[in-house]
Amino acid sequence: MALTLKQLRYLVAIQQERHFGRAAQSLHVTQPTLSHQLRKLEKTLGAELVERGQPVALTPVGREIARRARGILSEVSDIQRLASRVGGLLVGTIRFGVTPTLGPYLMPQVVMRLHGAHPDLRLHVREGIPDDQAQALASGDLDMMLAPLPIDDPRLTIEPLFREPLLLVGPTDHPFHTREALSIADFEGVDMLTLDRRHHYARQVGEICEQIGARELRDYEGTSLDGLQQMAGSGLGLAILPETYLRSESGGEHMVRRFDIPDWKAHRSIAAVWRKGSVLADAYHQIATTITEEARRMLD
Template sequence: MPSLRQLQYLVAIEDTLHFGRAADSVHVTQPTLSQQIKELELRLGSKLVERGRPVRLTPIGRDIAARARNVLRDISEIRLIAERSKDGMAGTIRFGVSPTIGPYLMPFAVVRLHKDYPQLKLYVREGLPSDQFAELRNGTLDMMLAPLPVTGSELHIEPLFQERLHLIGAPDHALFGKETLEYSDFTGEPVLSLDRRHPLHLQAYQICEKMNADIQRDYEGTSLDSLRQMAGSGLGMAILPELYLRSETGGEGMVKRFDIKGWSEKRSIAAIWREGTAFADTYAAIAEVVATEAREILA
């Protein structure tokens, strides 16, 4: 019979279509993962993986991976049930969060959660939403916090709050001297963004299209801090979220917000967990605490 680890490796390959990235996602070396997949194929007597570029699962491999996901989810929930006390809100929740949200909201939410539910523990992991959706589906994460839109029939999506986005630039930018600013004033202006794997990049691109601004492909930031610092140096403008600008980590010490007529750009944040999970009530309670804390900060 296949082992749980072998099933986990097969699911990781389907999620990443790459042996190296699959190995990284399950925290083993690539040779170990490759060897275990070969052993799984021998045990089952079927070819499961087409080794090419990109790596793909065979039709049989896809069928087995789909069933493996269900097995891994059930095992994950069995572990959680064992950890959970009779009081309900206890145990360790594996919580994924986008790096454009987590550092500027979760410290406050964690304090409130610990006060309200002292037996509940959060294992918080920052990561790209696209990567964490795969971890949520295969049971590596229990719930996550990410910007909308999110799709997936197997996911429960709980919208929590909306957060304004702001265009910022170096305080000595010439446009700050103009009495009234409109979208058209930013035609051709350079705007910096995170790399394309971040949902915030897509929003920045869409906003730049409205302004006819020029999103910079050669100077993509690795974090909101790097965007703010590059903007503060005069390299270009940037679009940053309200929670970041209000945080001690971020702030507006080196940049200034543009006050643009008709500007109403925002993003929506949601909590996501697997549909039908046995712990939906726990995840909903955590989500409500996070939403309450966000609304208080943004009020």
Template sequence: MPTLRQLEYLVAVADLNNFGRAAQACNVSQPTLSQQLHALEARLGVVLIERHSSGAQLTPIGREITARARRLVVEVRDLRDLARRAGELLVGTVRLGVTPTLGPYLMPPIVAALHREQPDLRLHIRDGIPQEQALELSRGDLDMLLSPLPIDGVDLEVAPLFDERLLLVAASDHVLAAQRTLHIDDLAGLQVLCLDRRHHLHRQVAEICSGFGMELLRDYEGTSLDSIHQMAVSGVGLAVLPELYIRSDVLGRDGSVVLDVKGWNFTRTIAAAWRTGAAYRDAYRLIGERIKTEAHRLIG
């Protein structure tokens, strides 16, 4: 029978399409990983991986076997987690993936509160792109994910937590900042900044711009909310920013204002996710509720 370690190597190669990176991810040498995968193919009597100079690709039967291997690997990890729990709800390290458009502006008070309430809990927080982190969650590299919807992944339980407003921000000397009454029609033709297209926020802002005749500035995609905000302050364009970011007092330190536009009513839904049947699912649900409570305290 194949060993669990061989299946872990196969899943790693499938995810990374490269023997060297897969070996590094599994903390083994490349010859060891390659040898074990050859042994797995010999044991099963099929070719699982096409090896070539530019990388590695799964064969059709390799894809089928890898999908089943992934489920087995994740289930074994969950069994190990369940054993480590030893009857405690919040003990050990939880690997939490968080979008960078949310984590820095929401998580600090939550982390502090959880540490006071559950001193044996450790949160290992990793910023990342939501779509990429959903894949990491599905394959067991993350335990829990906090992200805007949609969260797409295999065998995930998704729990919506709260809605966050998206607000329109301009430089304080922008022509619209001096107008007492603004309507959606006043926005037509105006230029809008946003993050790069890997972020959920980019897609939402693109839809808003398309619906109201605004121009999304593709040549000025920011790498963070701070960079978007700073470009807006310098007059490059308007910015659509999440409410928690704005409430973090960024507007109190420089020349920008939130525009009050009649008919502007855009939000994003923030959700928590974890693997279906995960050993710590009750703990993840409790953490999600704690996040929900704190978010409602901050934004009502």
């Protein structure tokens, strides 16, 4: 008796939902059908995969099989989408991960351009922590992601796209704005706002603070760039914001103003990422090209 893709889908659903009823509902099957197929899978493999308690959990071997199953199912999905492509157009749904420090300010125009050129393409955009999304991508839970470098995972293809300036800003009435000349040394000891440390962006801000002698305000961590902008605009501290954010409709400089610092050179590098060997690599290249063109348009 051979295992089937359907059985692997059932096992992955159980791991995700941790409940037989919810897993069955997510797969649009009855709970007895789900239970029966999992029993058949366990019999085929000769191993117990599911601990049937409350909540349901996978055994150690079940977790490892589910991890590998996600990769297999992702590759099968890639093959199906590859076969459905017509006339070089992108079609189907791509699960796309993006950091919240970039996605809301760059992706709207990218999505519009992609939809105009490839109306049958669907992007399931999921914002999240880049480190977590890199793991999700490698395991098959995402198809592609847009994230700041560095990313270090031998399972992933990493294509650098563009470099984006990171700018130091403060409230519009900050006294430094009236100075004839500023240098990085003037900001030693200033209070700097930042994000949750799980964000790559927060770690980079921390490195910049260390370099210039600024003081991170850990008691006032923001949850978004909007939060940083608003706190900086209120005078709570200074902030470092990306150029795409300051040039976006939701960002801008109506409550903060960038400092003119000739020796300020901070930036971040952004890359598109997908699994090595993916059959949809050429499609991801097309999406990456569109992202690069739109980013350069914004930054120029």
